[in-house]
Amino acid sequence: MKKSFYTRENDKIMRVLSDKLKTNLRQMKTLKNVTLLAVIALGMVLFACQKEDVKTTETEDGISKEVKRKLISLGVNPYGAYKEFIKYEDGTGEDVYIAENDLMVPVERLNRVKPKEGTNAEEYVGGLLDVGASRTIVVAASSNLNYMTKNALRDAVSEISSTIFGTKIDVSYSYSSNQNDADIYVSYATSGVGSTGILSGLPQNGDPYDNILIGSNFHNNGSYQQRIFMHNILHCLGLHHNDAQSMQSCPGYPGFDYSDMPSFPSLYVPGTPSGYYSSTAIMNVCYDPYAPVNYGLEYIDDFFQFFYYQ
Numbered sequence: 001m002k003k004s005f006y007t008r009e010n011d012k013i014m015r016v017l018s019d020k021l022k023t024n025l026r027q028m029k030t031l032k033n034v035t036l037l038a039v040i041a042l043g044m045v046l047f048a049c050q051k052e053d054v055k056t057t058e059t060e061d062g063i064s065k066e067v068k069r070k071l072i073s074l075g076v077n078p079y080g081a082y083k084e085f086i087k088y089e090d091g092t093g094e095d096v097y098i099a100e101n102d103l104m105v106p107v108e109r110l111n112r113v114k115p116k117e118g119t120n121a122e123e124y125v126g127g128l129l130d131v132g133a134s135r136t137i138v139v140a141a142s143s144n145l146n147y148m149t150k151n152a153l154r155d156a157v158s159e160i161s162s163t164i165f166g167t168k169i170d171v172s173y174s175y176s177s178n179q180n181d182a183d184i185y186v187s188y189a190t191s192g193v194g195s196t197g198i199l200s201g202l203p204q205n206g207d208p209y210d211n212i213l214i215g216s217n218f219h220n221n222g223s224y225q226q227r228i229f230m231h232n233i234l235h236c237l238g239l240h241h242n243d244a245q246s247m248q249s250c251p252g253y254p255g256f257d258y259s260d261m262p263s264f265p266s267l268y269v270p271g272t273p274s275g276y277y278s279s280t281a282i283m284n285v286c287y288d289p290y291a292p293v294n295y296g297l298e299y300i301d302d303f304f305q306f307f308y309y310q
């Protein structure tokens, strides 16, 4: 038996969505011009369900069911998730959970997912950017990045800003390497990135995820780097993997199958298809870095128009 609920945050989201749907109906002419074929699953919860018999025992992969529930409540698939100590270039570090290949969820962040009083449900916090009337997001590179990688990052920002041009969000590249000037700071991690080569995260508390970390085995090709940066900047701005639930783009990955877990949340952009739809989609869990950089961008603007409409 499952319970559904809406948190206060979700009530707000539902109101926003309701307004957006009305706006969308008025914009049907525009929408009809777009072949809407994708779902953009996001790192936020419309609703979640869970069984009453909460178990917090460790599972075979060493991640407790409580942690899995919390990851799910943030819209993250816990399959294959693991805990890692990330060390930043300034020598500081923190524990994070790494899930879906490239998403970091700080342990501190997960600890703020608390059961709501009177229910056994997790409270949801964050998910989308707090944009207000408009918002500029500045992306900056550490001075430790080499020339090619900085150029790839600058080109990734340029491609994204031209794709979402006309929404409330303006993404720009900063030539400053000062982390304090950046909303999203790209740097080398001195440990913890692992085989993926790059890590990022989903928005927290209305702000973009503030770090993109690359490791020593990051692709050594500028155009691959550009595409990978685009994927990860889009995570920081709120886009989740479109096939987060099935992980269909990753050969050998089983889909989400936790029969005693809450249903997997996603936020759906009306008129777009659900889940995996193309091997070239830029927001696949296992995306193709060899595809041209403009492949799979066709629904990105739909997402930004829908959630951050001008």
Ligand SMILES: [Zn+2]
Pocket (backbone or CB within 6 Å): 102, 103, 231, 232, 235, 241, 284, 285
């Ligand atoms: Zn990703």
